């Protein structure tokens with residue numbers, strides 16, 4: 310069944326529509342071919358990191374304050390000079406047309422409707438200029454880059470600047486695409502009509518790598534990604550472009566410090582949604598050490614496993630200024646195109662606003678470290694936050 314062929318499902322927020330992101334996931338599953346579902350949903354190898362990303366949110370509980378004036382909660386935040394409706398952005402994901410025939414054009418309209426940034430993937434199926442037209446100035450666009458060689462990277466960076474993109478996002482956790490066993494078992498390759506048009510001239514189409522018992526995407530990355538890239542290449546790009554350069558895929562204090570030293574405008578704490586190094590720590594677990602190392606010098610963002618507004622609140626409390634959401638946006642697209650993706654973003658914002666109101670934290674910045682506590686309470690030395698005291702009077 311091609312995506313969207315069953316007619317749109319009700320979008321979140323419409324009568325009879327899904328009430329949770331999990332409802333959207335269930336609806337999307339029934340609408341996508343099995344191999345596409347596996348590509349979107351899957352992680353690398355044993356999928357331990359994929360599961361750990363989600364589980365980690367259960368290791369923290371919110372500490373609500375009462376009798377605070379919450380009559381006018383304001384979830385907005387500012388990033389790179391843009392005011393965002395919520396501390397939320399759409400994570401870069403290749404090939405949105407796998408979920409809906411309008412692909413990134415629909416996602417751009419959704420992000421614009423909800424006033425949050427869209428990170429356009431280097432392997433988007435639509436031209437980065439037409440995506441900008443679809444966004445119509447309503448959503449800041451950031452362009453994600455893989456290291457496909459200096460010439461390709463420079464050309465994409467220049468095109469992004471001309472097209473009005475607001476930042477570049479360099480993905481650092483993928484010297485090559487990891488082995489994802491679902492894709493190997495499915496011999497997965499996107500269908501031929503879906504093409505990475507922005508890198509078409511420089512990279513053979515992914516279908517050229519189609520082979521039985523292999524993932525075409527992994528094979529393409531082994532052929533075209535440059536695994537020799539280092540901090541020096543990042544510094545060179547940063548000096549060459551006037552756009553802020555954001556580093557995606559940071560999980561340690563050491564790399565966070567290096568990112569600041571190399572002039573990055575922000576870091577994204579991410580393990581690629583559990584799709585790269587299997588066994589890597591969950592992104593929420595890495596967040597406190599990254600935030601501490603960065604020490605407020607640049608914004609810290611996080612992705613991986615955000616499925617509820619309360620997850621956003623916990624991430625902010627542990628040091629993030631905003632979060633990115635990946636798979637749920639594709640689920641929304643699969644269900645109902647742009648209104649479906651917008652519905653997912655709206656649902657997350659509304660849930661976050663409710664968490665703000667009920668936790669007595671009327672601004673996004675009120676979610677400081679004292680807004681969360683380890684759960685279950687630490688009774689053994691390996692528990693998250695063991696030994697940390699909650700400051701008096703907080």
Ligand SMILES: Cc1cc2nc3c(=O)[nH]c(=O)nc-3n(C[C@H](O)[C@H](O)[C@H](O)COP(=O)(O)O)c2cc1C
Pocket residue numbers: 348349350362400401402403430431432453480557579580581582583584612613614615633634635636637
């Ligand atoms: C289908 C799919 C494609 C992705 N493609 C990219 C990509 O092209 N570049 C990138 O940096 N990250 C990519 N990611 C990772 C996301 O940017 C993000 O890190 C991850 O999805 C966040 O986790 P979540 O899906 O649990 O929200 C992709 C993720 C998915 C699910």
Ligand SMILES: CCCCCCC(=O)C(=O)O
Pocket residue numbers: 403432483486526527529530581584
């Ligand atoms: C060489 C193929 C690049 C697309 C990879 C998409 C991606 O990052 C993912 O997680 O999937």
